[in-house]
Amino acid sequence: xxxxxxxxxxxxxxxxxxxxxxxxxxxxxxxxxxxxxxxxxxxxxxxxxxxxxxxxxxxxxxxxxxxxxxxxxxxxxxxxxxxxxxxxxxxxxxxxxxxxxxxxxxxxxxxxxxxxxxxxxxxxxxxxxxxxxxxxxxxxxxxxxxxxxxxxxxxxxxxxxxxxxxxxxxxxxxxxxxxxxxxxxxxxxxxxxxxxxxxxxxxxxxxxxxxxxxxxxxxxxxxxxxxxxxxxxxxxxxxxxxxxxxxxxxxxxxxxxxxxxxxxxxxxxxxxxxxxxxxxxxxxxxxxxxxxxxxxxx
Ligand SMILES: Nc1ncnc2c1ncn2[C@@H]1O[C@H](COP(=O)(O)OP(=O)(O)OP(=O)(O)O)[C@@H](O)[C@H]1O
Numbered sequence: 001x002x003x004x005x006x007x008x009x010x011x012x013x014x015x016x017x018x019x020x021x022x023x024x025x026x027x028x029x030x031x032x033x034x035x036x037x038x039x040x041x042x043x044x045x046x047x048x049x050x051x052x053x054x055x056x057x058x059x060x061x062x063x064x065x066x067x068x069x070x071x072x073x074x075x076x077x078x079x080x081x082x083x084x085x086x087x088x089x090x091x092x093x094x095x096x097x098x099x100x101x102x103x104x105x106x107x108x109x110x111x112x113x114x115x116x117x118x119x120x121x122x123x124x125x126x127x128x129x130x131x132x133x134x135x136x137x138x139x140x141x142x143x144x145x146x147x148x149x150x151x152x153x154x155x156x157x158x159x160x161x162x163x164x165x166x167x168x169x170x171x172x173x174x175x176x177x178x179x180x181x182x183x184x185x186x187x188x189x190x191x192x193x194x195x196x197x198x199x200x201x202x203x204x205x206x207x208x209x210x211x212x213x214x215x216x217x218x219x220x221x222x223x224x225x226x227x228x229x230x231x232x233x234x235x236x237x238x239x240x241x242x243x244x245x246x247x248x249x250x251x252x253x254x255x256x257x258x259x260x261x262x263x264x265x266x267x268x269x270x271x272x273x274x275x276x277x278x279x280x281x282x283x284x285x286x287x288x289x290x291x292x293x294x295x296x297x298x
Pocket of ligand 1: 013018036037038039040041042043044045189
């Protein structure tokens with residue numbers, strides 16, 4: 001089952017469309033990595049999901065229920081979020097901040113204690129938030145989001161500005177929450193960060209969804225360059241094949257499986273010796289570049 005679905009979700013500010021006709025599908029119990037360069041519309045999308053920004057057009061369903069004026073309060077009660085990070089009052093202690101959340105949402109002591117334990121902040125609850133490291137502030141924000149025991153967590157760039165150890169900590173935390181069945185939608189402009197925790201990716205470029213699916217599907221979508229090993233590359237090039245010289249033969253871009261079959265036939269028919277045909281190994285970063293036509297620099 002999908003926990004979030006949107007149809008044609010759009011936000012325009014004046015004549016500028018910043019989120020354009022998004023059809024999101026966020027499956028239950030996954031970490032959904034919402035990826036895109038700065039300004040691509042991730043925050044605006046998340047704010048629409050949380051009713052903090054009113055969509056210009058489109059529909060949102062959460063937990064299989066359409067979001068509208070009647071259903072909204074009930075749905076939002078089951079969503080924990082971290083949007084303007086880091087949250088909380090800096091001049092209060094962690095405990096005082098959590099007490100505010102407890103009172104506002106009418107939560108029990110156990111819910112607060114559990115949320116603090118999950119993010120491992122028990123030892124630091126009597127310190128002023130001002131004195132927290134950025135990682136601790138982010139963890140406090142996640143504890144605030146978790147205290148209501150949500151079925152869905154929506155986190156906007158929770159790893160922003162953290163050092164590698166802090167990022168790893170948040171990553172492990174989110175993966176373990178997903179393991180318990182909580183759906184986690186997390187945004188980032190850093191492919192690398194998201195790749196290690198997300199099982200489903202949604203990639204946004206200039207307000208449009210460029211890709212949505214698993215990492216494996218993302219790899220299948222791309223067409224890595226083709227390398228043809230041949231001791232006689234000049235003869236292959238003389239046939240007018242759109243290739244460049246490579247280490248042990250020729251290299252071609254944008255050749256799908258059918259193009260490849262045709263190419264091999266052509267080479268064999270012209271007695272060009274083919275010693276091997278293989279695809280270049282690509283990193284996820286390169287796949288992303290491929291997909292966005294090298295426009296959506298991350
Ligand atoms: N209230 C607003 N009025 C006008 N334009 C806005 C408003 N909020 C956001 N925008 C514009 O919409 C675009 C998308 O912004 P958004 O914050 O959603 O992007 P983002 O992908 O989350 O990027 P970032 O990581 O930098 O926050 C930006 O160009 C931004 O300037």
